[in-house]
Every structure is written in structure tokens, then in C-alpha cells.
Amino acid sequence: MFIRKSADLRYSDVTPKQMYVNRRSFLTGSLALGALAGAARGMKLNDFKKTSYNVGDEKITPLDAITHYNNFYEFGTDKSDPSENAQNFRTNPWTLQVEGEVAKPLTFDHDQLFKIAPLEERIYRHRCVEAWSIVVPWIGFPLNALLKQAQPTAKAKYVAFESYYDPRQMPKARWSGIQFPYVEGLRLDEAMHPLTLLAVGLYGESLPNQDGAPIRLVVPWKYGFKSAKSLVKIRLVTKQPPTTWNLAAPNEYGFYSNVNPHVDHPRWSQAKERRLGEIFRRDTLMFNGYSEVASLYNGMDLRRNF
Amino acid sequence: MNRAGVRRREPLLGRILSSRWTKVVLFAACLVPILLLAWPLFILVTSGYSPELTANPIEYITHYTGTWTIRFLLIALSITPLRKIFNQPKLARYRRMLGLFAFFYVCLHFLIWFVLDKFFSFPDMWADILKRPYITVGMAGFAMLIPLAVTSTAGWVRRIGFMKWQRLHRLAYFAALAGVIHYYWLVKSDVRLPLMYAGILGVLMLYRLATRKPAPHRSAAARAASGKSPATTPNTASLPD
Numbered sequence: 237m238f239i240r241k242s243a244d245l246r247y248s249d250v251t252p253k254q255m256y257v258n259r260r261s262f263l264t265g266s267l268a269l270g271a272l273a274g275a276a277r278g279m280k281l282n283d284f285k286k287t288s289y290n291v292g293d294e295k296i297t298p299l300d301a302i303t304h305y306n307n308f309y310e311f312g313t314d315k316s317d318p319s320e321n322a323q324n325f326r327t328n329p330w331t332l333q334v335e336g337e338v339a340k341p342l343t344f345d346h347d348q349l350f351k352i353a354p355l356e357e358r359i360y361r362h363r364c365v366e367a368w369s370i371v372v373p374w375i376g377f378p379l380n381a382l383l384k385q386a387q388p389t390a391k392a393k394y395v396a397f398e399s400y401y402d403p404r405q406m407p408k409a410r411w412s413g414i415q416f417p418y419v420e421g422l423r424l425d426e427a428m429h430p431l432t433l434l435a436v437g438l439y440g441e442s443l444p445n446q447d448g449a450p451i452r453l454v455v456p457w458k459y460g461f462k463s464a465k466s467l468v469k470i471r472l473v474t475k476q477p478p479t480t481w482n483l484a485a486p487n488e489y490g491f492y493s494n495v496n497p498h499v500d501h502p503r504w505s506q507a508k509e510r511r512l513g514e515i516f517r518r519d520t521l522m523f524n525g526y527s528e529v530a531s532l533y534n535g536m537d538l539r540r541n542f
Numbered sequence: 543m544n545r546a547g548v549r550r551r552e553p554l555l556g557r558i559l560s561s562r563w564t565k566v567v568l569f570a571a572c573l574v575p576i577l578l579l580a581w582p583l584f585i586l587v588t589s590g591y592s593p594e595l596t597a598n599p600i601e602y603i604t605h606y607t608g609t610w611t612i613r614f615l616l617i618a619l620s621i622t623p624l625r626k627i628f629n630q631p632k633l634a635r636y637r638r639m640l641g642l643f644a645f646f647y648v649c650l651h652f653l654i655w656f657v658l659d660k661f662f663s664f665p666d667m668w669a670d671i672l673k674r675p676y677i678t679v680g681m682a683g684f685a686m687l688i689p690l691a692v693t694s695t696a697g698w699v700r701r702i703g704f705m706k707w708q709r710l711h712r713l714a715y716f717a718a719l720a721g722v723i724h725y726y727w728l729v730k731s732d733v734r735l736p737l738m739y740a741g742i743l744g745v746l747m748l749y750r751l752a753t754r755k756p757a758p759h760r761s762a763a764a765r766a767a768s769g770k771s772p773a774t775t776p777n778t779a780s781l782p783d
Binding site: 297298300301302304305309313315316365366368411412413414484485503504505510512513515516517 | 591731733
């Protein structure tokens, strides 16, 4: 029946089984914080400052859409799969390692992720390669703040990212058509650019599981699949690292994957996008509107280096 | 009453398939997919967001109508195998309705794309048809279904003759194939569902191939001996099965 008694109750509102089954120990406070990591609502983030990173009069996408329309193939390939299947994804404890061509390799546990650098809120456009887009109020800190702590050596030319993969928590991953663990990469200057963000939250709370908890990359001028979720490794490397979608279809997903209305995906156009919540498509902007990154690509043929 | 004067009741399945109520029930059942969208659509229009339709309702409904097109096509194409396997010729009475519903859903699928993606622009539509292979093949499938919908009535069967009509309606196989390729060419990496529909279509086609009546075979020597040229030898290969 589609006539709901309470129109806004959703699967994500259901008390996670672990919490319900152990509700007595939850009430006495002895249930580990880790179990709550599976709950749909994140923890409130308090100490972040607002920034001027914004998108003019474009509307911020409602939280419902950001948290129920996701590509997170580890949890299934339907847009509604991640919010359904990532409920019990354990994001605490967590380990993020920074290694490779660095003078100071670093390791962070879950709570330390929120203290790497002062948190700030940035409102970014997020453009999927499938030609839909959203506007997200991320909370995080620039990636360069972390990289500076690790002190890349002179040999470091690229940054490689690896996402968490656990076939037991992610049984649907094997049917998605791509390989895991999910890997991504940036050129060092792209990684050091002030726009490149490591996000630990959105909409004033820590990241929901389906959006890449507890920490993810956000590169707003590139197609969304470059913004790897649920990071466990950041490695400084000397050669261009492999990236998952490029491995799956090299002629469709390039290493750079800058948002570019003039370079189509082989099978569909990239000239327009569907902004979620709007009826008609809008024109796609070069670099997703972040023209300040154009200087990174001076002299590069962006059709060949797509 | 048969000749011996004993009353024999027709089997239940046969009675169901003959009843006019079955057509009514089937018609209602074919409407269910679109009816299931009605309430979420109402919520969407009045409140701005319906969780069932996802945060991208246009994409969802486009995909939904496309999926039901393929499903109805495959169901319609399974009538002939089912009627032969279960010896229920009356199943054929329902094939037209199923085919027309496939056409109904493909029209919705096309309209959503033409209105909400191309904004009624014919030049934009043509550009896509020419440049995007998955749209080329999708439009071909749609185009193939149009003459089938138009000639779906008994009047048309009489007008063009059963043999020609049946040959025309073999376009249904190609329309289904076009639909499956269209679907395969638009998914990013998870090809399971397109392959599943392709598999079902493959089985239905293999069945038809396997149960085709073979043409009568006369060796070249026998033909020469009888003094008849190939042109005057009746060609029975194209008789319908």
C-alpha cells in the first residue's frame, strides 16, 4: 500500500537491530560507540567555521536526496542500495594511513580524523559522470593540510587513494562490474589545490555511511567518481596510479575526468546535467564552474587527457 | 453434449481462457505498473519529493517505463511458445493486448525523454538519435513497434492478408532485441539485468527456431531429373509455423 500512516518514516528511521536487541545495555551506556556508527543519523559536528566556498543562488540539495540517491557500488548498484545496505557498515574503529613518498608517514584512528585540521563548511557542486548533479554543504579540511603534515618528498608526483573494502560487509560489491578495493588518484598539484577537500561531514553532521563515512575525498571540478569514499589509504607515489573506473572502461573514464561539457562520454552527452530537484536540465559548466583550476591544465589537450 | 449424449465440462483453464472476464482482469493487471506510480506522483507534485520515485524522479520514471516495455514485449513473445507447450491455443487471444501495452509503455518512455530531456526540440532529438548509439537503437525499436500497434487489429489482418501480417509482426523480435541492446548500452557497469532480458529473449527465439517446420527438401539431382527449374518449384519455406 502506498498510503503511509506516517509519511516520513523510512527504513533509515528504523532502529538498527544491534541497538534494539541490546537496548538495555544501550540505556545503561555500556554499548560501544561503534554500534552507533551504523545508525542513519551521524553525530553532530560543532566546531566548524563557515567559509566563502559557495555556489551563488543555486539551491543546496535537500539532505534526503543526498543520503538516498548514491553511487556506492560496494553496497549495490541501485541508487537506493547504499542507504539500505550501508546501515550496519562499521566505520568505527577506522584507520587512515598516509604513506609512500613522505617524510612522515601518518596513521589516524576514527576520532583523530576530525582533528587533523580545523573543520570548515564548504558548499560545493557535485557532478556525476551520469549527468546528474547536486549541491552539498560538506564539512572537512583541505587535503593539502594533511599532505603538508606528511611532508611529501621531492619524488612524489601523484597521490593515490584507496577505499575500504570488506566482502563480508559488502556482499553486493562483486556484482557491480568494477574491481575492489576502489582506488583513485590525483596529480600532486591537483591534490594540493585549495579546493580539494577531505570531508568528514555534511549538513552539520558526520558523514552518513552511504555518503562515504567516516572520511572521503571531494574534488568538485571532476566527475563524482573521482571523489573516493571511505578512505583507508592515501599514498604519495611517483607514477600515475591506477583508478578503478579507468580500469573498468579505459575509453570512457580517464584519469583526469575533469567536468567538461565539450568532451562527451562515448555513450552519452556531457553538455547538460539534471540538477536533482529541477525539472529541466541545466548546461554543464567547464570544470563544474570551478574555473580557478584551469591553470592546472594549461597547454593540456583535455580531449586526449579526458 | 457429445455424440453419446454425455455432458463433458471443458477444463477449468480452457474456461478461464475463453471467458471475457479474463480480458478485463488482464487489462487491469497490465495497468498496475502505471497505477503504482500514481500515488508517489501525487506526493511528488504536491510535496516536491517522493522517496519511492527517488531524488531523480525523471530518471526513475524513464527507467521504469522502459523496463516495463521490455517486460511486456517479452511476455507477448512468450505467448506462442506457451500456447504450443501447454496446448492452449486460446492464449493467443491475449497477445495483442500485451503487445499494445508494450507500445503504451514505450510511448510514455519516449515522451518523458522527448519532453523533459529534449524539451520538445526536434533538432536536439535528431542530434541524439544520430550521435548516441543507445538512443539510435532505442528509437529503432520504438519505430518498429509503431506499425505493429497500428496493424494490431483483426481488420488489418484481413486487409493485408494473414501471411503478410505475420511476416510484418516478426518485427516484434527485432524491437525486443533493440530494447535489450538499448538497455545494455546505457548501463555503466552492472550488466546483469540487460543480460537477463537478453537471455529470456534468446530462449524465446531459440524455441521458435527449434520448432520451425523445416522446408520440404528436394535434392538438386531430383529437381533436374523432374525437368523443373527452381523457379517453378513451389517454395514452401516461408509458410508460417
